[in-house]
Amino acid sequence: MAPIKIKLAKDFEMMETRMRRLMENMFGPWSGPSTSAAATFHPAADIYETPQALIIRMELAGLTKADIALTLHRQELVVNGRRRFPPTEPVQRFHRLEIEYGSFERRFHFPRAVDEARTEAEYTNGILIIRVPWRQASPPQQITIREED
Helix, strand or coil: CCCCCCCHHHHHHHHHHHHHHHHHHHHCCCCCCCCCCCCCCCCCEEEEECCCEEEEEEECCCCCHHHEEEEEECCEEEEEEEECCCCCCCCCCCCCCCCCCEEEEEEEECCCCECHHHCEEEEECCEEEEEEEECCCCCCCCCCCCCCC
């Protein structure tokens, strides 16, 4: 008969990590102020390409438009914001906490040049849709050669 391996240490480690994350989301970090602006959750995103643009759809349920910031510079888009724990009456006991709260930041790097001026974003029913058009290649230009005397 083969011996039974018990992974209690690893299971307790995983449980401690999950509990620490939940408590930090509700009450802030346990170990004092954070030295980095690390995100506390990672919202899901779908990214797909069309012939005209790159489309990013992010699931941001529970946020308002004011909770979300978008920055586009050259070939990088940064989406960040904060999902806050909803204000309710005093909580006596939590039975389950599965929704992640806190700050987030997602960075998207584009494989080719994009048109920053024509980029559009729309937020409806908890879904943020960002359309980043590809930059159109400029037509070849004829260059005149001058002759010096």
